[in-house]
Structure formats: structure tokens, C-alpha cells
Amino acid sequence: MSALVEIQDVKKSFGSNEVLKGVSIAVEPHEVLVVIGASGSGKSTLLKCINFLETYDEGRIVFDGKLVGYKENDQGRDIAPESETREIRKNIGMVFQNFNLFPHKSVLENVIEGPVQVKGVTKSEAIEYADELLKKVGLADKRDARPSTLSGGQQQRAAIARSLAMRPKLMLFDEPTSALDPELVGEVLATIRGLAEEGMTMIIVTHEMAFARDVADRVIFMDDGIVAEEASPEEIFTNPKAQRTQDFLARVLNQRKVLP
């Protein structure tokens, strides 16, 4: 089986600060890849490069057989026309740390915005699917509410429904629970776990180690712009090979023990 996402030696700098120093990862269809690592290790930037919300300087990212963001020619490559990048984005859902729901629209309007405005699905068809999705994420009774009236957990579930409405082939989660109060984390993780069970291909950046261990098919530990270790969840959490992984896990797991 060929990979759905293939990241090959990707490098990225912000000014003189190199945040990605040659990252290579492949994600198979139906695989759940969890990326862990300290803040500033380049996890979020990598995620944003996959749907070209961030440009990358070197290397290639291939999604579903298409090069993301660039057009190659004899001289090298140019930024691809926006229409081609949009075509790729239609197939990649993204869930943000701060939800980023559209505050001037109801939950239902948030969910149907993409299908109706971007894909040209009829409104009635979009609403039918949106209702199904809202039921799935447990927000059927909130369909007409404004995002500002929802709890953080509800907002994030609505955002997940909004992404799913595009019927993506891949879902990207950028620290989906980092902005939530602790008691609201569980409901969002349960929703993501549900998607994993349905076979959705996902790349998840998270600080929730127990969740990572539970949901991941494979875990990647990023440190200082490179993939420091890549292993199955059992292996990485019980028997990490790299020293840096051991230090990182000791730090975060200890913290969790001290704090209630």
C-alpha cells in the first residue's frame, strides 16, 4: 500500500531560526500517527506545512500523489497556483488548538460553510450530512447555537464536525486539547478516538501522553526540528531508545504525577 502522506526531508526556517531541519515521515491510509515533543520542537509547523498553511523551504510533501504547494520545473520549483493548493486542502481537515470556529455563524452554518461554499454541495444535502456529524460529535442540540455560547469542549467538537463535513481523506489535529479546561479534555479525545476506530487517517500533535499511547498506531518524538525517535506506542512509552525521548518523557510524565 502506498503512503497517503509522504514527507521527505522537509526543512523550514523562520528568518535565521531553522525550525524543521530535515523531517521525513510517511503516513499510510487509516493510520493514526501521533507526534509528541516539547514546545518549539517544530511539531505544529510541520502539521501546517502538510496543508500548506505554512510554506516549507526544502524537501517535498506529497499528499495523495500530489506535491503540496509547489510546481516543479526544470529550474527548480515555484509556488503552485492557489487553485491547486485549495484542491489539496479540500481533502485535508484541520483542527486547531483555539478551535477557530466562525463566531458570526451558528454551529450548523459553520459545518455547512465548506461543503456549500467550496465544494458546491446543495444546501439541503449539506445540512443533512451536517446533522449526522453533529449527532456523531454529540452536538445535535446545539446546531443553532453561536460558538460563543458553547463550552471549549463543545466548540472543539463543532470544529471537528466542520472539518469532517468536507469528507477529508486526512485529518490534522494541532494540539486539540491544549486550550481546554482539564474536565473538558475527555469529551474531545473520545470524539477523536471514535474517528480512529472508523479508520480515519490522522496526524495528531498532542501533549496528552495517555491518549497518545491509547490511540496511536505509531508515535513520533520530535526534538529541535528533527524526528528523534519513531516507534510503536508501547515501545516509545515503555522502552524509549533515544536519550532525548527518555528525558522528555521523564519530564512530562513526572509533571503529570505531581499535579493532580
Add this chain to the structure above:
Amino acid sequence: MGYEWQFSVLYQYWPIFVRGAITTLEITLLSALLALVIGLPAGVGKEARMWPIRCVCSVYIEVIRGTPALVQIVWIYYCLPIILGVQLSGKTTMIVALGLHAGAYVAEIFRAGIASVDKGQFAAAKSIGMGYWQSLRRIILPQAVKTMIPPFINEFATLLKLTTLGSAIAVYELLHESNNLIASIYRPLEVYTFLAVVFFMITYPFIYMSLRLERRLKRGE
């Protein structure tokens, strides 16, 4: 001996003020419309990724903001015909000149309004496959409009008062009509005082509306 005010003589000339007011409003509305049409692309263009676009928009905005409106009007009225061979009528000149003038200020209002919306909104719109203009229209501007309305109304009130510059190129707006009236009845103090009252009556409702809206939007936050 004090001055003897005689406002009653003005009474019979009310059609002149109405006529002037209509021209004034006409110029204001059309130039405001033009300013909106110019202002959006200029404001967006000032932040564009491609530098030639950014450059053109910045130069336009800064040149307009750095020169007096009267000079712009006179320039379009007298210099443009020499350069391009196109002579615009006085009224059209006023609409074009004030439209260009206000456009620069409106561009800044659009730019600031767009910048006031959380960047995550653009990211979310892009992530569901929207293009730049589509995200602007569907997602960003509807949210920015709240912060943009009060400055828009202020700009409109400013524009209304700027129409008096039309008298410099003999456009029959309120000030020019008044000057003509003064020339025939020799009552400058009464006419100018009344003119001020007329302007205040037209302009103040807009200023008041802007203040009210601003206060209401602040409370809403």
C-alpha cells in the same frame, strides 16, 4: 453700534439652499461609493504578498494622505486635461477627487478592520479550501464590519464637509450657492451663519450615529 442681524431676508431664498444641499449630498454619496470601491482593494493590497502591488497601494495611500484635498481637486480639474486631454466637469471632478481622497482613508479603515480579526480565522477558512477573496467576503469582513462602521461614518461626515472645496472650481454645492447669494444680497454674515447651521443639521446625525454605535459595540464586547 452693533450689527443688525437680518435673517428674515434669507427666507425667500430657501430654494437656493435646497438646491445646494442636493448637489452637496449627491457629491458626498457618489464619492463615498467610489471611496469604498477603491478603498477595499487598496487596503488589502497594502498588505499583499507581491511587492509591486504593495508598493502601488502604499504610494497611493501616502500621497493622498500627505497632500491637501483642495490641491488634489484643483490638480484633477486643471492638470489632468493637460496631461491626458480629458476635461471633467466640475461636479465629476469633485466626485472623482473626493472619491480618491476618501479612498485612501477608507483603505486604512479596511486594513485595520481586517487586521483586527483573529488570524486563526484566515487559517480556518483556508483549511476548508477557501481562497483569499472568498475568506475575506464570507469570514473576515463580516466580523471586521463591526469595528469598521464608526470610522466609516466619521469619514462620511468629513467627506460631506469637504464638498465645500467645490466652490474653488465653481461647482454649485452649498458654499458656492451661498457665495453667489451673498454677491447679490450683501448679507455675508447671515448667509454664512445659516450655512453653518445647514451643514450641522446634515452632518451631526451621522456623527451622533457613529458615537452611539461605537458605544453600543463597546458594551457588546
